[in-house]
Amino acid sequence: MSSIALPVGGSKKPGRVLPGFHLSLGFTLFYLSLIVLVPLSAVFFKTFTMSWDAFVTAITSPRVVQSYKLTFGASLIGAALNVFFGGTVAWMLVRYSFPGKKIVDALVDLPFALPTAVAGIALTALYSANGWIGRYLEAFGVKVAFTPLGVVVALTFIGLPFVVRTVQPVLEEAELELEEAASSLGANRIQTFVKVIFPTILPALLTGFALAFARATGEYGSVIFIAGNIPMVSEITPLFIITKLEQYDYTGATAIAVVMLVVSFILLLTINLLQAWTRKRGQAKKA
Numbered sequence: 001m002s003s004i005a006l007p008v009g010g011s012k013k014p015g016r017v018l019p020g021f022h023l024s025l026g027f028t029l030f031y032l033s034l035i036v037l038v039p040l041s042a043v044f045f046k047t048f049t050m051s052w053d054a055f056v057t058a059i060t061s062p063r064v065v066q067s068y069k070l071t072f073g074a075s076l077i078g079a080a081l082n083v084f085f086g087g088t089v090a091w092m093l094v095r096y097s098f099p100g101k102k103i104v105d106a107l108v109d110l111p112f113a114l115p116t117a118v119a120g121i122a123l124t125a126l127y128s129a130n131g132w133i134g135r136y137l138e139a140f141g142v143k144v145a146f147t148p149l150g151v152v153v154a155l156t157f158i159g160l161p162f163v164v165r166t167v168q169p170v171l172e173e174a175e176l177e178l179e180e181a182a183s184s185l186g187a188n189r190i191q192t193f194v195k196v197i198f199p200t201i202l203p204a205l206l207t208g209f210a211l212a213f214a215r216a217t218g219e220y221g222s223v224i225f226i227a228g229n230i231p232m233v234s235e236i237t238p239l240f241i242i243t244k245l246e247q248y249d250y251t252g253a254t255a256i257a258v259v260m261l262v263v264s265f266i267l268l269l270t271i272n273l274l275q276a277w278t279r280k281r282g283q284a285k286k287a
Contacts, residue, residue, distance in 0.1 A: 040261065043254050043257050043258060043261065044254075044258060046250065046251060046254040047251065047254045047255050047257075047258050049251055050251045050255060054251075055255050058251075058252045058255040058256065059255050059256055059258075059259050062232070063231055063232060063235070063240070064237075064240060064256060066232050066235070067235050067236055067237040067239075067240045068237055068259070068260075068263075070148055070151060070234065070235070070236055070237075071217060071236045071237040071238070071260075072217065072263065072267075074148060074151040074152045074155050074216070074236075075155055075213050075216035075217045076213060077152050077155075077156075078152050078155035078156040078159050078212065078213075078216050079155075079159055079163075079209045079210075079212040079213040079216060080209070081152075081156050082156060082159045082160050082162070082163045082208070082209070082212045083163055083205050083208065083209050083212075085156075085160070086159075086160050086162075086163025086164045086167065086208060086212075087163065087167050087201070087205060087208075089108065089160070089164050090163070090164045090167040090168040090171055091167075091171060093105055093108075093164075093168060094168060094171040094172050095171070108160065108161050108164050108165070109161055109165075110161075111157055111158045111159075111160060111161050112161050115221070116158070116219065116220065116221025116222040117221045117222070117225070119154070119157060119158065119221070119222040120154065120221055120222040120223065120224060120225030120226055121225055123150070123153060123154055123157065123222065123225070123226045124145055124150075124225045124226045127144035127145045127150060127153065127226060128145040129143070129145065131145070144226075145226050145228065146226070146227065146228030146230065146234060147227075147228075147233070147234055148227075148233070148234055150226040150227055150228070150234065151223055151226070151227050151234060151236060153226065154219070154222045154223045154226050154227070155216040155219055155223065157222065158215060158216065158219055158222055159211075159212030159213075159215055159216050160212075162208050162211035162212040162215060163205070163208030163209065163211075163212055164208075165208075166204050166205075166207050166208035166211065167201055167204045167205060167208055169204075170200065170201050170203075170204040171201060174197070174200055174201075178196050179192055179196055179197065182195065182196050199278075202278050203275050203278050203279050206271055206274060206275040206278065207275060209271065210268055210271040210272065210275075213267065213268070213271075214264060214268060217237075217260065217264050218238060218260075219236075219238070220236075220238040220239065220242070223236055223238075223239075224236075224239055227239075237256060237260055240256060241253045241256050241257055244256065
């Protein structure tokens, strides 16, 4: 019987399933450049054809500035609401069993699959003055459709899955023993949540917030129906960009797009830095 000699000093290091680091890195950079970098660069290059005075005029007109305020303000509010309500939905789906749980879990993904135009029409039908919900809100003097509040409702609707699907896996992997230990040491429910649960899910909440915010800033289809697109009242920036394109003002459209890109990048970078700081702080506490 023949024997197989093993290398002296230990076993052979297993190879990678997909060998070729340089080839994989090259393909990755090429693909990301083709899909992300080139289109974004085209926006900046098109804007550079404008003079500085024309650029400032295009991005600082009162109507454009008001659309910035509505777009970013409503996106921040919608993402913040989803952090609370999305976190609650994720908690319920992970920690409790109830009839129809699988149906509720599937409904969370509905904004992903639903065409944005259909979502906008459905929300308008619900919240208009004669809609199923809007008629009752009108009785209390609350108007949703064709107001900034309608924009917030639409952006909250489309951002919910991002928070739920980000927090849900973290809660599933959380160690229940830590909560039980905190309870056995005399901590009440609020203390257990603040000291044990919240630090664990905070990075996931920040990630979900960033994803929901990024999705909301570029939302178009579901907003234009319920917003009414009233200038200086309920007109969002993506709609203003489309209007510029329909008027063949391509440089004006790209100038506004550049502002949105820069502001969104700064906000997302801030959120990512905060997330990294939170994660590092959590690791330091464990050490």
